[in-house]
Amino acid sequence: MEFENLKLKCECGGAMEKIKTEWKGIEIRGWKCHRCHEEIINPADAQKALEIERARKKNLLTVKLRKVGKSNVVTVPQPIIEAEHLKEGQMLEWKIEAGKLFLAS
């Protein structure tokens, strides 16, 4: 059974309903108690939100240049995709500044 489908009961005995909430602009799922308004965050979403937050804070991510067929490929880490809402097919720009490469959306 998926954790997100669990019907939770609050410590106060109140029924909890599924909610969507935001943490630093990142959407996370959780539950909220009808009676005492206690909120519980989905642990998988909390983990994901932390990764996104870490990627944002670090401001720098290391990726490896790979060769796929005849192309040179760098992967965009999933936390960045989610934090910046990047979509397949979206155009990104390489910037070269002072000998450094930046990828901008």
Ligand SMILES: [Zn+2]
């Ligand atoms: Zn409660």
